[in-house]
């Protein structure tokens with residue numbers, strides 16, 4: 001499938017007039033109370049809540065490229081209130097009640113992000129919508145039912161959930177071969193780059209300088225070294241999620257997992273009438289290599305998925321350029337779910353990295369002995385989780401013991417990923433098995449393919 005643009009960070013920047021001009025870099029050595037590395041959602045939410053909590057704090061943000069260069073300016077715009085991942089793994093170090101508290105706190109990020117954007121005048125095309133998971137074969141439907149039941153068992157409020165028949169899904173979005181699906185209510189759609197750029201402007205206006213074009217080369221207790229000078233700060237936050245493997249000592253902490261998207265040209269009104277999708281729902285499926293889609297403000301469709309999952313040695317893409325095979329795979333998913341979109345051109349394709357811890361469960365933390373904190377490994381759910389991370393890191397930096405700092409994701413220790421080539425082999429086999437499992441299920445396998453379970457075992461998913 002041909003695309004007009006591949007890379008250029010993401011379509012979300014083309015949507016707002018192009019890649020932004022960089023703010024000035026760090027002018028030389030300086031001191032600060034708090035030094036934040038990375039100007040994505042995590043770094044910026046942390047700066048926002050800290051400065052609001054204590055306006056006298058001297059906070060600096062250091063960013064290698066520009067605010068929103070990473071996943072925060074490239075994602076699918078699902079403000080889902082979900083988090084990564086297995087409740088049972090969190091249970092190993094906490095209680096069921098605490099995990100449910102965490103689930104509630106994560107769900108609360110939807111309202112909180114909307115509250116702040118409204119209070120601060122950030123226009124990020126936010127719209128409250130439902131989140132649809134659809135099934136297009138029998139094993140997917142069985143998994144959708146299990147997932148629905150899983151949320152009920154974990155006490156997600158019943159009014160937020162609904163199982164839908166094939167007819168009920170089709171009434172809202174005309175998906176080919178749909179067998180049913182389930183809805184999670186109280187989620188939202190955002191334009192990711194507008195959110196991160198808006199947040200950066202707000203943080204800057206609060207008096208926090210964001211030094212762009214400033215690469216951090218190493219950091220240790222009290223000291224952050226960059227290619228532009230050194231910042232001495234008692235508190236340091238590493239907010240570099242999928243890029244964290246670039247720091248000495250962090251090479252195997254979070255695996256930079258790739259995710260990619262394509263976006264159609266604006267869909268003509270007549271075609272929208274065929275497709276439906278009037279509720280602008282966040283749309284995903286119950287495949288093993290699942291997809292995620294949104295209907296944008298101006299009426300395009302974005303379709304995202306895994307593509308080539310991981311680059312050897314934790315390498316990251318160059319400016320969001322993705323492989324042709326990934327573009328073709330995403331286009332195949334789009335036209336399988338919505339064959340009505342076959343005549344549409346694809347305007348843009350791009351990719352980015354998100355962070356994955358070895359146990360696929362997200363963490364936030366702060367080491368009081370070094371004054372160094374971190375948050376990430378959101379496993380593809382960082383639009384929401386990063387907001388809770390910002391509020392939690394704020395409390396941790398200010399040495400406050402609060403409901404947030406008691407949540408089970410705080411200061412968890414997770415083992416590291418294997419060295420290469422085992423890391424590459426593990427992740428590639430996992431997604432290869434997922435793909436074969438999906439194909440077998442589409443070919444008529446009546447139950448979930450055992451290969452998917454094998455894939456989960458290989459990488460601890």
Ligand SMILES: Cc1cc2nc3c(=O)[nH]c(=O)nc-3n(C[C@H](O)[C@H](O)[C@H](O)COP(=O)(O)OP(=O)(O)OC[C@H]3O[C@@H](n4cnc5c(N)ncnc54)[C@H](O)[C@@H]3O)c2cc1C
Pocket residue numbers: 037038039040041042043062063064065066067068069070071072073074075076077078079080214215216217239240241242243244246258259260261292304351352353354355375376378379380381382383384385386
């Ligand atoms: C394609 C894609 C789709 C996604 N879709 C969704 C979705 O729909 N919903 C959802 O909830 N989540 C989604 N995610 C995940 C989510 O976007 C991320 O988890 C979240 O944006 C992470 O924010 P962050 O601030 O921690 O990291 P990032 O946004 O990646 O920011 C890290 C920043 O650190 C900077 N940096 C890196 N190294 C250095 C250095 N040495 N010195 C200085 N600065 C440095 C980078 O330039 C970058 O700006 C998606 C991710 C991708 C890639």
